[in-house]
Amino acid sequence: MKDLFKDLTKEEINELLTKTDVPLTWFNKLYVEKSENKKDKNQ
Amino acid sequence: MLKNQKTKKIRINEALGVPSEIDMITSIFADLVKSKLFEYKNENKELETNTVEVKNYGDAEKKSGSFRITAEESWDFVKNSDKFNPQEWRKFPLYKNPILVSFDILPDDAFSESGMDMPTINASHKFGTDEFKVGKLSDDTEIFDVSMFEFMIYMGESNWDNVETLRPKIDSVISHEVFHAFQLYTKYIKSKKIGFGKENVYNSLSNLLKTEFSPDFNKFLHVLYLSLRFEHQARVPQTVRILKNEKIDNYNDFMVVIKKTDMWDDIIKLKSFSADKLIEDMDKIETFFDIMTKGPQKNFVKERIFDWNDVVDRVVEMSNKSGLNVEPIRGLSSKITNDPEKFFKYWEKYFHRRGDELFRKLTRLYGLL
Numbered sequence: 001m002k003d004l005f006k007d008l009t010k011e012e013i014n015e016l017l018t019k020t021d022v023p024l025t026w027f028n029k030l031y032v033e034k035s036e037n038k039k040d041k042n043q
Numbered sequence: 044m045l046k047n048q049k050t051k052k053i054r055i056n057e058a059l060g061v062p063s064e065i066d067m068i069t070s071i072f073a074d075l076v077k078s079k080l081f082e083y084k085n086e087n088k089e090l091e092t093n094t095v096e097v098k099n100y101g102d103a104e105k106k107s108g109s110f111r112i113t114a115e116e117s118w119d120f121v122k123n124s125d126k127f128n129p130q131e132w133r134k135f136p137l138y139k140n141p142i143l144v145s146f147d148i149l150p151d152d153a154f155s156e157s158g159m160d161m162p163t164i165n166a167s168h169k170f171g172t173d174e175f176k177v178g179k180l181s182d183d184t185e186i187f188d189v190s191m192f193e194f195m196i197y198m199g200e201s202n203w204d205n206v207e208t209l210r211p212k213i214d215s216v217i218s219h220e221v222f223h224a225f226q227l228y229t230k231y232i233k234s235k236k237i238g239f240g241k242e243n244v245y246n247s248l249s250n251l252l253k254t255e256f257s258p259d260f261n262k263f264l265h266v267l268y269l270s271l272r273f274e275h276q277a278r279v280p281q282t283v284r285i286l287k288n289e290k291i292d293n294y295n296d297f298m299v300v301i302k303k304t305d306m307w308d309d310i311i312k313l314k315s316f317s318a319d320k321l322i323e324d325m326d327k328i329e330t331f332f333d334i335m336t337k338g339p340q341k342n343f344v345k346e347r348i349f350d351w352n353d354v355v356d357r358v359v360e361m362s363n364k365s366g367l368n369v370e371p372i373r374g375l376s377s378k379i380t381n382d383p384e385k386f387f388k389y390w391e392k393y394f395h396r397r398g399d400e401l402f403r404k405l406t407r408l409y410g411l412l
Binding site: 001002003004005013014015016017018019020021022023031032033 | 093095096097098103105149153157165166167168169170171172173195219220223238239243246247249250251252253254255268273274350353354357358361362365367
């Protein structure tokens with residue numbers, strides 16, 4: 001069996017074990033990125 | 044008389060799983076997030092602009108921003124809020140907790156065309172196991188500060204123009220996450236145990252296996268997370284916050300509002316889970332994306348199901364090693380783990396039962412109004 005915890009840092013393991021409500025973002029993803037980001041000011 | 048009525052109302056709420064202890068903090072945190080969004084906007088802080096392609100809408104300009112509220116800042120805001128009541132706070136002394144907020148702004152029509160609610164807020168809660176304890180200040184006041192909160196807000200341009208319109212959603216989502224902190228706190232106070240108990244393992248397992256990208260198996264893992272009772276409990280205060288903001292005169296009004304909540308969405312996902320449909324979807328290769336992801340997933344899923352009991356045991360072992368208190372989980376029979384169809388059928392029954400349970404919880408909320 002592949003050890004899925006292998007190569008993970010302590011912080012990454014803590015996050016996997018304690019984080020709740022991780023969204024399944026791609027499941028109902030609103031958009032896909034198209035271009036390189038550029039900086040802008042709001043308003 | 045009025046005081047008695049108020050006490051009675053609080054007791055009914057608590058019997059239904061809406062603890063009054065989280066109300067004050069939820070409300071102050073919602074003020075905090077909203078005020079930081081206002082600040083971001085009024086200070087004309089930089090937004091990243093990017094072109095994105097929205098499903099059923101086409102190209103759209105997306106603006107994004109993010110900010111971090113430090114643990115100190117969150118506590119400063121809480122203690123200085125007009126809503127802060129020290130007696131109330133001592134019942135659930137949430138202290139210094141960092142909050143990370145990210146947000147995307149898109150045209151309003153992009154939401155309606157793609158069928159996504161506007162605004163949509165994803166939130167998550169995590170906690171540190173190393174320093175998990177109920178601490179004490181120098182004057183012996185008890186404090187609890189193990190939680191970290193993250194919010195991702197997808198909003199329309201009209202929401203950004205009037206940040207106040209985000210309030211009901213922010214409020215309800217925060218109550219869900221604060222409730223998780225409250226669950227951890229009460230469990231620790233009562234039993235000195237850390238974590239959400241047995242079901243913490245399934246949450247971790249879902250997080251762990253989702254990291255190996257497999258679209259259909261990830262859908263199954265997401266429904267597994269939706270079936271967890273500590274999540275169902277957190278949906279109650281979250282839904283009540285939404286209901287309280289709506290005018291509900293009868294059961295029909297109640298159902299119209301309820302159908303827009305995450306709780307309803309969860310019930311549908313649990314009750315409509317179909318092993319046959321999932322297996323059928325796994326075989327469907329229709330797009331380039333499918334070729335990239337679905338080809339490799341066929342063997343991968345079989346392997347993960349075959350190893351299911353070992354992976355669960357490994358999560359239990361790692362959880363205990365990391366300071367969580369979890370018990371071993373009884374393994375599934377080899378008849379189930381040797382056959383993906385039997386495996387998904389087993390979980391289908393389980394999800395449908397949990398969907399019924401959640402529906403019963405939801406119908407009881409009508410009595411609260």
